[in-house]
Amino acid sequence: xxxxxxxxxxxxxxxxxxxxxxxxxxxxxxxxxxxxxxxxxxxxxxxxxxxxxxxxxxxxxxxxxxxxxxxxxxxxxxxxxxxxxxxxxxxxxxxxxxxxxxxxxxxxxxxxxxxxxxxxxxxxxxxxxxxxxxxxxxxxxxxxxxxxxxxxxxxxxxxxxxxxxxxxxxxxxxxxxxxxxxxxxxxxxxxxxxxxxxxxxxxxxxxxxxxxxxxxxxxxxxxxxxxxxxxxxxxxxxxxxxxxxxxxxxxxxxxxxxxxxxxxxxxxxxxxxxxxxxxxxxxxxxxxxxxxxxxxxxxxxxxxxxxxxx
Amino acid sequence: xxxxxxxxxxxxxxxxxxxxxxxxxxxxxxxxxxxxxxxxxxxxxxxxxxxxxxxxxxxxxxxxxxxxxxxxxxxxxxxxxxxxxxxxxxxxxxxxxxxxxxxxxxxxxxxxxxxxxxxxxxxxxxxxxxxxxxxxxxxxxxxxxxxxxxxxxxxxxxxxxxxxxxxxxxxxxxxxxxxxxxxxxxxxxxxxxxxxxxxxxxxxxxxxxxxxxxxxxxxxxxxxxxxxxxxxxxxxxxxxxxxxxxxxxxxxxxxxxxxxxxxxxxxxxxxxxxxxxxxxxxxxxxxxxxxxxxxxxxxxxxxxxxxxxxxxxxxxxxxxxxxxxxxxxxxxxxxxxxxxxxxxxxxxxxxxxxxxxxxxxxxxxxxxxxxxxxxxxxxxxxxxxxxxxxxxxxxxxxxxxxxxxxxxxxxxxxxxxxxxxxxxxxxxxxxxxxxxxxxxxxxxxxxxxxxxxxxxxxxxxxxxxxxxxxxxxxxxxxxxxxxxxxxxxxxxxxxxxxxxxxxxxxxxxxxxxxxxxxxxxxxxxxxxxxxxxxxxxxxxxxxxxxxxxxxxxxxxxxxxxxxxxxxxxxxxxxxxxxxxxxxxxxxxxxxxxxxxxx
Numbered sequence: 001x002x003x004x005x006x007x008x009x010x011x012x013x014x015x016x017x018x019x020x021x022x023x024x025x026x027x028x029x030x031x032x033x034x035x036x037x038x039x040x041x042x043x044x045x046x047x048x049x050x051x052x053x054x055x056x057x058x059x060x061x062x063x064x065x066x067x068x069x070x071x072x073x074x075x076x077x078x079x080x081x082x083x084x085x086x087x088x089x090x091x092x093x094x095x096x097x098x099x100x101x102x103x104x105x106x107x108x109x110x111x112x113x114x115x116x117x118x119x120x121x122x123x124x125x126x127x128x129x130x131x132x133x134x135x136x137x138x139x140x141x142x143x144x145x146x147x148x149x150x151x152x153x154x155x156x157x158x159x160x161x162x163x164x165x166x167x168x169x170x171x172x173x174x175x176x177x178x179x180x181x182x183x184x185x186x187x188x189x190x191x192x193x194x195x196x197x198x199x200x201x202x203x204x205x206x207x208x209x210x211x212x213x214x215x216x217x218x219x220x221x222x223x224x225x226x227x228x229x230x231x232x233x234x235x236x237x238x239x240x241x242x243x244x245x246x247x248x249x250x251x252x253x254x255x256x257x258x259x260x261x262x263x264x265x266x267x268x269x270x271x272x273x274x275x276x277x278x279x280x281x282x283x284x285x286x287x288x289x290x291x292x293x294x295x296x297x298x299x300x301x302x303x304x305x306x307x308x309x310x
Numbered sequence: 311x312x313x314x315x316x317x318x319x320x321x322x323x324x325x326x327x328x329x330x331x332x333x334x335x336x337x338x339x340x341x342x343x344x345x346x347x348x349x350x351x352x353x354x355x356x357x358x359x360x361x362x363x364x365x366x367x368x369x370x371x372x373x374x375x376x377x378x379x380x381x382x383x384x385x386x387x388x389x390x391x392x393x394x395x396x397x398x399x400x401x402x403x404x405x406x407x408x409x410x411x412x413x414x415x416x417x418x419x420x421x422x423x424x425x426x427x428x429x430x431x432x433x434x435x436x437x438x439x440x441x442x443x444x445x446x447x448x449x450x451x452x453x454x455x456x457x458x459x460x461x462x463x464x465x466x467x468x469x470x471x472x473x474x475x476x477x478x479x480x481x482x483x484x485x486x487x488x489x490x491x492x493x494x495x496x497x498x499x500x501x502x503x504x505x506x507x508x509x510x511x512x513x514x515x516x517x518x519x520x521x522x523x524x525x526x527x528x529x530x531x532x533x534x535x536x537x538x539x540x541x542x543x544x545x546x547x548x549x550x551x552x553x554x555x556x557x558x559x560x561x562x563x564x565x566x567x568x569x570x571x572x573x574x575x576x577x578x579x580x581x582x583x584x585x586x587x588x589x590x591x592x593x594x595x596x597x598x599x600x601x602x603x604x605x606x607x608x609x610x611x612x613x614x615x616x617x618x619x620x621x622x623x624x625x626x627x628x629x630x631x632x633x634x635x636x637x638x639x640x641x642x643x644x645x646x647x648x649x650x651x652x653x654x655x656x657x658x659x660x661x662x663x664x665x666x667x668x669x670x671x672x673x674x675x676x677x678x679x680x681x682x683x684x685x686x687x688x689x690x691x692x693x694x695x696x697x698x699x700x701x702x703x704x705x706x707x708x709x710x711x712x713x714x715x716x717x718x719x720x721x722x723x724x725x726x727x728x729x730x731x732x733x734x735x736x737x738x739x740x741x742x743x744x745x746x747x748x749x750x751x752x753x754x755x756x757x758x759x760x761x762x763x764x765x766x767x768x769x770x771x772x773x774x775x776x777x778x779x780x781x782x783x784x785x786x787x788x789x790x791x792x793x794x795x796x797x798x799x800x801x802x803x804x805x806x807x808x809x810x811x812x813x814x815x816x817x818x819x820x821x822x823x824x825x826x827x828x829x830x831x832x833x834x835x836x837x838x839x840x841x842x843x844x845x846x847x848x849x850x851x852x853x854x855x856x857x858x859x860x861x862x863x864x865x866x867x868x869x870x871x872x873x874x875x876x877x878x879x880x881x882x883x884x885x886x887x888x889x890x891x892x893x894x895x896x897x898x899x900x901x902x903x904x905x906x907x908x
């Protein structure tokens with residue numbers, strides 16, 4: 001397993017290297033506009049030229065790239081153009097906020113979707129299966145921006161039960177988390193439920209389940225002892241992949257509810273060509289992708305001992 | 311003239327001691343109008359007002375502009391016209407009796423943008439946080455009248471080239487230092503230094519000089535450098551600064567309330583050059599917490615020189631670029647005031663029982679401007695055809711719910727004191743078609759109009775304009791761009807819809823946008839005749855004479871069809887009904903020390 005993890009780490013470093021180089025190249029298409037972003041649209045040509053000179057933009061691309069890379073290796077992600085603070089100062093708190101939002105959403109999504117998926121998959125074609133399946137399909141089909149507007153209209157403007165935004169301006173407030181979590185849950189639980197259901201339904205048709213039923217084991221024992229463990233292998237991978245989805249999937253929710261997270265930060269950095277912030281966000285995304293995939297692979301072997309590391 | 315002098319003998323003066331104001335008339339003093347620093351035009355305009363040729367508002371604006379203290383000007387206006395002597399907004403200043411409740415926290419929904427160097431501010435929002443603790447030499451109120459602020463009063467030469475600023479004495483920075491002439495000189499020097507990167511350099515071109523650097527740009531042309539003209543700023547004594555301009559400039563006080571002209575401490579650069587980290591100011595509040603993109607918290611200063619402000623605390627909360635979030639925050643009582651409310655939300659606000667709308671008519675606008683050196687706009691007939699397709703009132707109704715005033719395609723607004731009424735332009739499809747045919751486009755033509763995504767009314771306007779142009783065969787393809795991308799091309803695209811903010815005087819935008827070679831001349835329009843009249847208008851004190859120049863300017867721009875300008879828009883800010891004393895400034899500048907909570 002040690003070799004496997006080392007290989008994965010190596011793979012991650014190569015990916016980060018490639019991604020960072022690509023992002024640098026893409027933003028290089030219009031370097032002059034960086035000065036416009038920093039000094040505003042109404043700055044003069046001379047002022048922009050002096051700014052680019054002072055900030056090293058007249059150095060060759062490779063020199064700038066490797067300087068940046070060297071700084072990153074020593075823990076310095078550079079200065080954000082948009083926020084005018086070191087990238088680390090803004091990135092880590094935002095990442096933590098998204099982790100809080102994501103964890104809260106998963107705390108609802110995982111038990112809800114696994115529970116409903118198992119109930120639906122236990123008796124394929126039953127009324128409960130149909131009801132759960134239809135609900136899952138409907139909720140997954142509603143985009144986040146639509147459900148966000150709907151929930152806002154009901155709980156903020158009509159019933160006046162919940163705060164309309166989630167900026168946590170007066171410190172952490174659980175009530176402000178409710179609406180963003182609700183939107184994420186509604187959008188995502190259906191997908192995981194459907195995956196769990198199909199996995200469960202497949203397991204329920206296997207010969208060893210039929211044998212367990214025929215030898216007279218009570219149904220709940222068949223489900224818990226024999227079906228569940230095998231049925232959860234598929235959903236587990238799906239759930240790990242959802243962490244990746246969440247990093248970009250929260251953009252809409254964070255923007256709508258003014259939640260100060262990673263998604264909103266990435267959106268703002270991209271719209272403002274904030275090169276060092278975009279680079280840092282991209283690096284975080286690569287790390288999260290590789291780490292969650294590695295965890296999924298390791299856990300997979302634990303859940304299913306027939307799978308071995310290559 | 312004689313009448314004006316007679317009344318000016320009855321002069322108001324307002325000495326003050328900290329926190330308490332006294333008020334007395336010096337009924338028989340002749341000293342004021344004999345003061346050599348008093349501009350000679352003031353008695354003339356007082357006379358004009360008395361004869362009913364100039365209204366009270368214009369008298370106040372011009373008298374304060376020419377160096378008379380606001381209180382004195384209000385006093386004279388009251389005496390001459392028999393109206394309310396002092397407007398209610400100034401009542402507390404004069405009587406010392408508070409009008410509202412002290413205490414409480416005002417929560418405002420607004421972008422909390424990076425706030426490093428006030429000289430490089432490029433958004434009003436960043437200046438709004440800073441404006442609570444930094445102050446300006448002048449202040450232009452919501453009523454479009456400019457008054458002295460850090461400057462006690464000022465005097466100007468008849469040719470408007472020499473401005474003497476008399477600063478308040480005994481006024482303290484929040485670090486205990488005394489405010490003086492060195493602070494003002496330091497700021498001018500920074501603004502006009504190209505390394506600072508301040509847009510103020512374009513604002514005060516009358517104080518700069520350009521010279522070749524000896525280097526060449528990528529296009530082979532010599533690179534020029536613009537710096538402060540030698541001797542442009544002179545220190546007379548510790549509390550008097552004199553500005554020497556290389557041409558007459560009437561709008562200098564107005565320019566000195568433009569948002570990047572906040573006065574910072576003379577050691578600002580030496581102490582880090584970051585106002586968010588070292589927020590030393592002369593203002594009513596002090597910045598106690600600042601997180602870009604999240605919030606800014608300001609606390610009342612007990613020793614403020616201008617009288618105790620009402621609110622204990624002001625909290626700016628960033629809700630991003632989503633106006634829906636600000637609305638939801640207001641509806642759920644998370645904030646008390648919204649920076650600006652889009653016109654699309656007006657109906658919703660009306661349905662929130664705790665909310666109200668602040669509205670003001672402005673000189674804010676959007677112009678469909680055409681670059682006169684880019685085909686097919688090189689042909690005046692094509693430009694005129696686009697202009698003639700507009701039904702201005704209908705465009706106002708379709709794009710801005712009718713909230714505003716129809717414009718006349720010359721970029722001078724009826725709210726400007728120097729606006730000259732012209733016959734309203736009418737839609738004329740027949741003439742437009744004929745002009746297009748003459749220009750060789752009998753079969754119509756296709757155009758691409760670049761516009762930004764936000765605010766949505768700009769897209770609605772582009773769509774409505776495109777529909778109005780269809781009947782004559784002008785097919786406009788609208789290219790909606792994210793705002794950040796649009797800001798890169800706003801002055802480069804051949805045909806674009808550009809939003810222009812409010813400026814207090816009519817000739818200010820023409821100076822920036824339509825003068826030959828001006829920094830923001832996005833249309834590339836160049837007309838020596840227009841420039842000449844603009845020079846005259848910009849240096850003419852007498853409003854009646856200036857209006858004559860403005861009428862010519864307006865006609866030239868309209869006739870040349872450089873822009874299609876549908877309307878002047880009203881702006882809105884939603885707030886809780888508890889918010890009192892807030893006046894929505896046409897440029898959405900916040901100065902909240904007179905706001906209180908009921």
